[in-house]
Amino acid sequence: MRNGKGNEEGFTGLEAAIVLIAFIVVAAVFSYVVLGAGFFTTQKAQETVYRGVEQSTTNVQLVGNVYGLSSNTTEGIDQIRFTIGLVPGTPYINLEKMNIVVSTPTYGPKILAWTNQSFSTEDTNFIALKNGVGTSQPTMIPGDQTDIQFNITAIPRDTKINIEIRPGLGASYPFSKTVPSIIAPNNLIY
Secondary structure, three states: OOOOOOOOHHHHHHHHHHHHHHHHHHHHHHHHHHHHHHHHHHHHHHHHHHHHHHHHOOOEEEEEEEEEEOOEOOOEEEEEEEEEEEOOOOOOEEHHHOEEEEEOOOOOOEEEEEOOOOOOOOOOEEEEEEOOOOOOOOEEOOOOEEEEEEEEEEEOOOOEEEEEEEOOOOOOEEEEEEOOOOOOOEEEEO
């Protein structure tokens, strides 16, 4: 045992240094955890913003004209063709998840889904031909121009057609066209 006259000042200073180092280590670990949580939260918020922008903007655009084909010019047009492309900055689009909604004052709205055929014979599907040839493509990548073709119930002359392209991700792209007054086998729908 020690007597009361011993010098313990050095020992107390050593204890204080150890406690101080322990506090610094604990504070560093705590700040690392807090910063990590902050960075994680910031990253998730950034992903949410990008996802919101992605979903609020359309990924497709109409390229060129819309054409209506007629197998019986007295009844009206029974097939529609147009070309779409990707908006700059869109990496790709899955056409299998895309729908097209077609309506007129007397017809529809009718929802058309993608098919992998080389031509469409039903009025419930559309085909997507890369550069107008081959079989229906399931995806579009930047630089592609994809011809969309689908059959519809005959639409008579001077009828307004509403078409809405609904990609799987992003806002829809609606447009309206009118069947011409004189119907030929191939018609520019304006």
